[in-house]
Structures are given as structure tokens and as C-alpha cells.
Amino acid sequence: MDQSAAIPTDALGLAQALIRCPSVTPEEGGALALLESVLVPAGFQVERPVFSAEGTPSIENLYARIGTAGPCLVFAGHTDVVPPGDVDRWSHGPFSGDIADGYLWGRGAADMKGGIAAMVAAALAFLRRRPVLPGSIAFLITGDEEGPAVNGTVKLLDWAKARGETFDHCILGEPTNPDALGDMIKIGRRGSLTGRLTVHGTQGHVGYPHLADNPIRGLVRLMAALTAEPLDSGTAHFDASNLEPTTVDVGNRASNVIPAEAKAVFNIRFNDLWTPGTLDAEIRRRLDRAAGNAVRYSLEFDPTNAVSFLTAPGAFTDLVAGAIEAQTGRRPVLSTTGGTSDARFIKDYCPVVEFGLVGQTMHQVDERVAVDDLPALAAIYERILDAYFPS
Numbered sequence: 001m002d003q004s005a006a007i008p009t010d011a012l013g014l015a016q017a018l019i020r021c022p023s024v025t026p027e028e029g030g031a032l033a034l035l036e037s038v039l040v041p042a043g044f045q046v047e048r049p050v051f052s053a054e055g056t057p058s059i060e061n062l063y064a065r066i067g068t069a070g071p072c073l074v075f076a077g078h079t080d081v082v083p084p085g086d087v088d089r090w091s092h093g094p095f096s097g098d099i100a101d102g103y104l105w106g107r108g109a110a111d112m113k114g115g116i117a118a119m120v121a122a123a124l125a126f127l128r129r130r131p132v133l134p135g136s137i138a139f140l141i142t143g144d145e146e147g148p149a150v151n152g153t154v155k156l157l158d159w160a161k162a163r164g165e166t167f168d169h170c171i172l173g174e175p176t177n178p179d180a181l182g183d184m185i186k187i188g189r190r191g192s193l194t195g196r197l198t199v200h201g202t203q204g205h206v207g208y209p210h211l212a213d214n215p216i217r218g219l220v221r222l223m224a225a226l227t228a229e230p231l232d233s234g235t236a237h238f239d240a241s242n243l244e245p246t247t248v249d250v251g252n253r254a255s256n257v258i259p260a261e262a263k264a265v266f267n268i269r270f271n272d273l274w275t276p277g278t279l280d281a282e283i284r285r286r287l288d289r290a291a292g293n294a295v296r297y298s299l300e301f302d303p304t305n306a307v308s309f310l311t312a313p314g315a316f317t318d319l320v321a322g323a324i325e326a327q328t329g330r331r332p333v334l335s336t337t338g339g340t341s342d343a344r345f346i347k348d349y350c351p352v353v354e355f356g357l358v359g360q361t362m363h364q365v366d367e368r369v370a371v372d373d374l375p376a377l378a379a380i381y382e383r384i385l386d387a388y389f390p391s
Contacts, residue, residue: 007038009124011378012104012371014038015117016097019106023079025147026057031079031113035120035141039064042124044139049159051151059144059151063160066127067136071168073388074138075119075381076153076346078145081108082363089365103368111362114369115173115377116141118357122381134389138167145342153342154305157349169316170352171384172343175359176335181373181380182328186354187317188237188310188336189343190269193276194302195283197222199295203260215262216250218295223248223264225290226283231270237310238271238336271336272308276301306340309347320353323383327376355380 007017023029036046044064052058062079065072084094084107092098092105099105104114123137140160144152160167177183199219204212223245231241245266252259268279280301291297311317313334325331332355346352357377361367 007034009038009121011114011118011121011374014121015104015109015114015374016099018079018113018117019097019104019108020095021079022095023081023108023143024083025080026059026143027080028060028143029079032060032062032141032143035062035064035079035116035139038120038124039139042066042127049156051155051159053150056148056150059142059147061143061152061156062139062141063156065136065138065165067133069135070166071388072136072138072166073385074140074167074170074346074350075123075173076140076170076342076352077112077116077119077173078142078152078342079108079113079116080143080146081111081113082146085365091366094367099371102371104371104374105366105368107367109361109367109369110175110357110359111367112173112175112356114374115175115356118374118377119171119173119381121378122385125378126382126385130389130391137385138165140170140346142342149305149342154345157345161349167350169388170346170350171320171381172341172346172352172354173356174341174354175356175362176354177356177358179358179360180328180330181358181376182324182330182332184335185317185320185324185332186336186338186341186343187313187334188272189308189338189340190238190241190271190336191274191276191304191308192306192340193268193270193279193304195266195268196300196302197264197266197287197297198299199262199297201258201260201262201296204258206256206258209258212258214258216259218291218297219248219262219264221295222287222290222297225286226266229286231268231282232273235271235273237334238308241268241270241274243268270308272310275307276304306344309344310336311347311351311353316351317353319387320355320384323380323387324355326383327380
């Protein structure tokens with residue numbers, strides 16, 4: 001029996017089938033195999049390379065393409081999902097794909113199996129109407145976005161480049177809309193940098209403070225210096241960069257002991273005025289100025305591949321926004337808010353924007369999307385294809 005015959009190719013049916021694949025990072029869970037079984041009969045050449053790195057799980061990915069000429073429009077996304085948590089708290093099973101009360105329920109419904117289902121459904125519908133394609137359509141699908149993001153999109157792009165694949169524009173189907181389909185397109189993302197600060201003191205008895213050096217006082221002083229002055233006031237498309245303390249730790253269980261060390265961790269979400277290198281220099285400048293000769297400290301930054309980027313508004317963003325407005329009646333806001341995504345890797349290969357479903361329940365118990373939004377999103381993607389490949 002032809003496996004693809006049992007798999008629906010409409011956005012809702014395909015999203016249900018994908019949700020029923022338990023593809024919690026790093027497990028493939030059958031999701032990529034399901035996509036392959038749908039794309040191959042439609043004429044796509046499909047490959048599923050596996051990438052590995054020491055200390056991280058091996059990850060299976062999917063690359064599909066139809067056509068060899070340019071321009072090439074790429075749809076990108078991930079089939080891996082975060083763990084469901086306590087399954088007893090779910091109204092419907094996290095991998096049930098149930099439809100109830102006007103919603104499709106399940107882990108990944110919003111982030112982002114629903115978006116992938118809409119992309120695939122749109123491409124298949126477009127190709128049924130337009131079998132002679134004046135260009136190429138490709139899919140870059142990873143199983144590592146919710147994990148370390150080491151063996152997924154970043155390596156899949158390198159692999160494709162080594163094969164001579166080229167891309168002109170990309171749409172990443174992350175859930176971008178705050179409240180309703182058509183609210184928002186992401187045209188960039190802030191970078192992310194995590195710093196680990198340790199203030200060194202001298203342990204001693206609280207009754208003899210002159211024989212000790214309390215690092216907590218120094219830590220308070222240094223953290224105040226980091227947050228006293230804004231990093232910047234924002235740019236044309238980005239909010240101001242933000243430094244946020246996330247932990248302060250001493251590990252001291254004794255109330256009569258001055259500790260030897262005090263530690264803090266902070267994360268900076270930064271705009272296109274900064275790079276990790278320039279932020280490193282600025283943070284150390286502020287700390288040195290505040291510390292003087294009074295505070296001994298050390299600072300380490302975690303390695304990061306999350307840099308800020310911007311796809312400047314222009315013809316491509318106008319094309320995408322026009323398709324959204326034509327389908328929903330809303331003109332989407334062009335935004336750079338939120339966390340990081342795999343767009344930070346894709347932007348090195350071609351201009352990329354993000355547009356997907358409403359993300360209110362992503363990663364939550366009872367993750368779900370409105371049933372009506374799935375065919376509507378597929379219709380938007382199909383409108384984008386029609387505009388991108390005019391007949």
C-alpha cells in the first residue's frame with residue numbers, strides 16, 4: 001500500500017498527522033518520514049542527512065527541493081518539539097492531534113508543526129495548479145531547533161551550500177502572531193549573550209569582618225553598575241538592548257559566615273548596534289570602572305551563535321505583507337521582538353522573514369491553534385507563491 005495515500009495533504013489533516021509523531025528533541029518520531037512520504041509523490045527530491053557533534057545527540061534533518069532553476073523560495077522550520085510536561089494536566093493528549101472546541105490540540109500545534117503543515121499544503125496546492133514551475137521551491141526542516149541547535153539548520157545549510165544549492169529568499173514558519181493571524185511578520189531578531197560574573201572575597205566570621213572580605217557587597221556594586229545605564233536607546237527597527245540579571249548565587253547556608261565568592265548570571269538581548277565582541281568590551285569597561293581597586297572579579301561569556309540581524313523592508317517583505325493582508329484584511333506589523341530562531345543561521349544565505357501561526361500557547365500545557373487558522377495560513381503561503389512566481 002502506498003503510505004502517502006493514507007496521509008492527508010490539507011493543512012489541518014497534515015498538522016494532525018505531524019502532532020501524532022512524538023518528535024521531542026532529539027527524536028525524529030516519524031515526523032520527517034511523514035513529510036518525505038508526502039513530498040516525494042509531488043515531485044520533490046528529498047534527502048534526510050544526519051549530523052553529529054561530540055557531546056550532542058545526532059540529529060536527522062530533511063532537505064527537499066523541486067526545480068533546479070532560480071529563483072528559489074525556501075520554506076524552513078522544525079519538527080522537533082519541547083517535552084509535554086505532566087501529561088495529566090492536558091485537556092487532550094499532547095500527541096493526540098484532537099480537534100475540539102474549534103482548536104487543534106497537541107504539542108507542536110503552534111510551534112511549529114502547524115506552520116510546517118501549512119507550508120507543505122500550500123506548496124502541493126500551488127504545484128497542482130502550476131505544475132510548470134518558473135524556479136524552485138525548497139524545504140529546510142530540522143529536528144534540533146528546540147535543542148542545542150548544533151546539528152540542525154546551521155549544518156543543513158552548510159551541507160546544502162557544499163552541494164551547490166543556492167537560495168534567494170526564505171520564509172520561516174515560526175509562530176509570529178501575538179493575537180490573530182496577520183498581526184506580525186518578524187523581519188529580524190535580537191542577539192543573545194549570557195555572562196557569568198564571579199566576585200572573589202575572603203571567607204571569615206561575621207563577628208570579625210575586618211578579617212574577611214564580603215564578596216556580596218562587591219557583587220551588588222558591580223551589578224548596579226551594569227544596569228544603571230541603558231546599553232542604547234534602540235534603532236529604527238529594534239527596541240533598546242536589555243541586560244537582565246537571571247540568577248544571584250552565594251550557596252552559603254551559614255548565617256554567621258562571610259562567603260568566599262558570590263556569583264551572578266545575566267543575559268543580554270541586543271540589537272543591531274552590537275556584536276558579542278563589542279558587548280564583551282562594554283561590559284568589562286563598566287565592571288572595571290565600578291570595581292576599581294576595591295572589588296576582585298572574573299567574568300566569562302557563554303559561546304553564542306545568536307547574533308542580531310535585520311532583513312530590511314523592501315520588495316520581499318512587501319510581497320509577504322501583501323499576501324497576508326489580502327487573506328486576512330490585516331496589514332502586519334514588521335517586528336524584531338522575541339527570542340532567537342533558526343533565522344539567525346538562514347540570514348547568512350538569503351534574506352529571511354518569519355511568519356506563522358498565533359503563538360499564545362506555544363510550549364504550554366494544552367498547546368493548541370484555531371482550526372480555521374491552518375487553512376488560512378496555507379492560503380497565505382499559496383498567495384506568496386503566486387506572487388513570487390508570477391505566471
